Amino acid sequence: MTTSKRRYHITTFGCQMNKADSERMAGILEDMGFEWSEDPNNAKVVIYNTCSIRDNAEQRVYSHLGRQAARKHKEPDLILAIAGCVAQQEGELLLLRVPELDLVMGPQHANRLQDLLQQVFDGNQVVATESVHIMEDITKPRRDSKAxxxxxxxxxxxxxxxxxxxxxxxxxxxxxxxxxxxxxxxxxxxxxxxxxxxxxxxxxxxxxxxxxxxxxxxxxxxxxxxxxxxxxxxxxxxxxxxxxxxxxxxxxxxxxxxxxxxxxxxxxxxxxxxxxxxxxxxxxxxxxxxxxxxxxxxxxxxxxxxxxxxxxxxxxxxxxxxxxxxxxxxxxxxxxxxxxxxxxxxxxxxxxxxxxxxxxxxxxxxxxxxxxxxxxxxxxxxxxYMGRIESVLVEEQNPKDAMQVMGRTCGNRLTFFTGDINELKGKIIKVKINQVRPFSLTGTVVDEVVKVEAALTV
Ligand code: SF4
Structure with missing residues (x-):
């Protein structure tokens, strides 16, 4: 497999704070001219944004890192970085464990990614875990959702x-x-x-x-x-x-x-x-x-x-x-x-x-x-929620059913209904709920409910 010169990949573990940091780092990389790659094996810059709240999340990071470290032996221009809480906690010890790493950066340094990468491009192995005053953000995050x-x-x-x-x-x-x-x-x-x-x-x-x-x-x-x-x-x-x-x-x-x-x-x-x-x-x-x-x-x-x-x-x-x-x-x-x-x-x-x-x-x-x-x-x-009309902000297609879209009610219940994602993404739609499960709902768009009811009364 060839490594694209200008592609990046970020895998995110853990909480919403980490997801927000990843979006910010992705925004910085895109400003630098990099393009997103879903597949880490196709990227020149690979970042693992880590979580240390639970041990299994930490172990998963090491297995991902191990695979990329092996790849670096064949593709020395690959840049391998670890960010987030494991990076902060382990600091330089990570370099002993995975010497192939180019960059170890704590969560407070997410906004500095461009500077840190520049130091890596200059041939340095960089550890940025000291506590800093977080500069007001001038970067534009790349948001995963458009809604x-x-x-x-x-x-x-x-x-x-x-x-x-x-x-x-x-x-x-x-x-x-x-x-x-x-x-x-x-x-x-x-x-x-x-x-x-x-x-x-x-x-x-x-x-x-x-x-x-x-x-x-x-x-x-x-x-x-x-x-x-x-x-x-x-x-x-x-x-x-x-x-x-x-x-x-x-x-x-x-x-x-x-x-x-x-x-x-x-x-x-x-x-x-x-x-x-x-x-x-x-x-x-x-x-x-x-x-x-x-x-x-x-x-x-x-x-x-x-x-x-x-x-x-x-x-x-x-x-x-x-x-x-x-x-x-x-x-x-x-x-x-x-x-x-x-x-x-x-x-x-x-x-x-x-x-x-x-x-x-x-x-x-x-x-x-x-x-x-x-x-x-x-x-x-x-x-x-049964029988109620809820406002649903449409976020994505239902990954298990291409005929359906999914979004959330104000109360944050995941809700599915039939619709075209290209037309509905980012819109708030009134949906009548007709199926309830512990953590999600299914319904019908209210306009369609009204049409069916009108047809039945004719
Ligand atoms: S110490 Fe941890 S669990 Fe406690 S409030 Fe802070 S982030 Fe939350």
Whole structure:
């Protein structure tokens, strides 16, 4: 196989922050004249943007890297880079493990890709993992979707959850200015994007490091202020935000979401555990009672709001009784979706070296039990959509059925209906829901429903 001189490939592992960074790096490479290649074996620049949250993601990176490292022996002009959290965590050690690497770059360096590649083109092997002040972004990300886009609003995290590598790898909190965020959203609106998800590891921390005052003269600029500041950006019809932290979630924010029509009634608020002792050992800074009060408050203002969360089972020392409290919370709240994970010790985090690590068998068993419950509750939550008319923002063709398109409701439920992607992509369509499953829906375009009903009455 020949290597194209000007092609690049990026494989992304992990969270939305990584996906947003990959889009930004792709934008930089395209500005440099590179073209996207789906197949890494056909690219001259290959980047693995990595995640170290779970061990299996890390292992997958090494197997990909191994294949490309072997290829480099035959094609020495191949440029091999590793970005993201594994790069940040392992740093120079990666060069010992995979000497074929040209570039190791932490997530804070994504915006500097062009400079770093220039150093590689000059013949250097480059490691960029030192902590930096993230420069305001002048790069234009290449967005994977033409309908929805991610916009970073705060980088880093100042929390110290005892299981999490993020503070080690993504550095301290750095908020972007409201003006820079609005400008990026205005550009997205001009390009035809309809939906923006504002992103931060702990988005409720937004603004606390910013100088100055709000338009009303308060000192602290918050996520709520940001929502009011950006909600009328022309062309953007929907705004979401993630990830929320129960420690900082406020009634003022909930009221803003209820009041601003473009802000979707969808809240992703991780609870992680339903047991107060475990929450304390996780250093989460809230109790399960406080979490329940937040959800009650959301439902008081927006009874139909979609509520999703993250949970970890099998944290060191978690007893069967403590795990059952997590099941109880999951059962009683009735989430639309919970992303669950078995605890996996990450190097450099406090909990990784604690006594009381549970066996894989116990963790697997708890994971299966919680997933079973999450499915049942999601199926119940989906029932409320039956027969309803929902606005669906069309994103893609259904990969399993070329006659159908797929998109998301305001509540973030994946929805399928018959239609032509070329005509519908990026449009918001009214769909009457006639089939519900735990995590997705199927429906018919409302105009067609009206036509059929009219024909039946003739
Ligand atoms: S809030 Fe906790 S879990 Fe989330 S990124 Fe920060 S340290 Fe990690």
């Amino acid at each position: 929805t886009a991610w916009v970073n609003v705060i980088y880093g995290c100042n929390e110290r959850c005892t299981y999490c590598v993020v503070p080690n790898v993504r550095g301290v909190e750095q908020s972007r200015t409201p003006e820079a965020i609005r400008e990026e959203m205005e550009e997205l609106g001009r390009q035809g994007y309809k939906e923006v998800t504002l992103l931060g590891q702990n988005i409720d921390a937004y603004g606390r490091d910013l100088p100055g005052t709000t338009p009303e003269g308060r000192h602290l600029y918050t996520l709520t202020d940001l929502l009011y500041f950006v909600h009328d950006v022309p062309g953007i019809e929907r705004i979401r935000f993630a990830t929320s932290h129960p420690r900082y979630f406020t009634e003022r924010l909930i009221k803003a979401c209820a009041e601003l029509p473009k802000v979707c009634e969808h809240f992703h608020i991780p609870f992680q555990s339903g047991d107060n002792e475990i929450l304390k050992r996780m250093s989460r800074g809230y109790t399960q009672e406080k979490y329940r009060r937040i959800i009650d408050m959301v439902r008081r203002y927006m009874p139909d709001a979609s509520i999703t969360a993250d949970a970890i089972v099998g944290f060191p020392g978690e007893t069967e009784e403590q795990f059952e409290k997590t099941l109880k919370l999951t059962d009683e709240i009735g989430f639309d979706l919970v992303n669950t994970a078995a605890y996996s010790p990450r190097p450099g985090t406090p909990a990784a070296v604690w006594d009381g690590q549970l066996s894989e068998e116990v963790k697997k068993d708890r994971l299966q039990r919680i997933n079973h419950l999450v499915n049942i509750k999601a199926a119940v939550r989906s029932q409320r």
